[in-house]
Amino acid sequence: MLRKLLRIALITLLSGIALSVLLVLSLRWINPPVSALLLERQVSAKLAGHSYDSKLQWTPWAALPDHLKMAVIAAEDQQFANHHGFDIAAIQAALVHNQSSTSSIRGASTISQQVAKNVFLWSSRSWPRKALEAWFTLLIELLWSKERILEVYLNIAEWGPGIFGAEAAAEYHFQTGAPYLSNQQAYLLAAILPSPLTRSLQPPSAATLQRARWISRQVQQLGAGHYLNKLKQQPAWTTKLRETIEDILSF
Incomplete structure (x- = not known):
């Protein structure tokens, strides 16, 4: 038995x-037609007896403006081109901070981890979910290019109530299409990513404007176009697997 x-x-x-x-x-x-996070929002609203209108329209990599790509990298994951799904240094720094601070919690999720969670999993925090997140992060890092990971992220990220993806965000916040976002508009969209349901751009708060200015400076320091070129330099999947395992073991 x-x-x-x-x-x-x-x-x-x-x-x-x-x-x-x-x-x-x-x-x-x-292209994923929907994300697990969007479905979760819809189910939660239905169970609460509310309606939930959502917008998600795919914009291909070539049509997404470089300044939006760089703004999101600068805001969310500056080591995106260098890590293999997990930013070990950021995780260690977050652990130290969270153990010593009672007033704030610091996260260390990479763009790859956020794609794994938002596309495939649920949002609540638990060890089973974190384990599955790590598994899916490993898979997308091995099987997708960095450009594909960022393309998916920009198209499924939540940018407001029912607003998913860069195209819906551009239309909702600025009444324009994603390919036509200005630099400043891209920086403002990146600035509200940590809390898109509580931060508004109509009008942006002083804190949001300050963060947008910081993102602008970070984009310049990262090298903008030079940084995006690094995303094209993909090692073989065997090399990525070996380096990912080394990263995990070093942690």
Whole structure:
């Protein structure tokens, strides 16, 4: 009986692994029509007896403006081009901060981790969810290019109530399309990403304007176009796997 249960558990585990690999691999070429976060918002609203209008319209990589790509990298994950899904130094710094501070919690999620969570998982914090997040982060780093990861992020990120993706965000906040965002508009959108449901751009607060100015300076320091060129320099998946394992072991 025990052997049969173990066999069933092993088959279930291997099936789950295979399905997750196939799912992530397919999204290397297929644009996700919806995200898990959007579905979660819809279900939560329905259970609460509220309506939930959402907008998500895909904008391909080539049409997304470089200054928006760089603004989001500068705001959310400046090591995006260099890490393999996990920013070990940021995680260690966050652990030290959170252990010593009672007034604020510092996060250390990379853009890759946010894509893994928002596309495939649920938003509540728990160890099972974090374990699955790590697994999906590893998969997308191995199977997608950095450009693809950022493209998906920019198209599924939440930028307001029911506002998902750069196109919906540009229309909602600035009445324009994502390809036509100005530099300042891109910096303002990046500035509200940590709390898009509580930060408004109509009009932007002094804190949001200050953060947008900081993002502008960070974009210049990162090298803008030079930084985006680094995203094209993709090592072989075997090299990425080895370096990812080394990162995890070093932590």
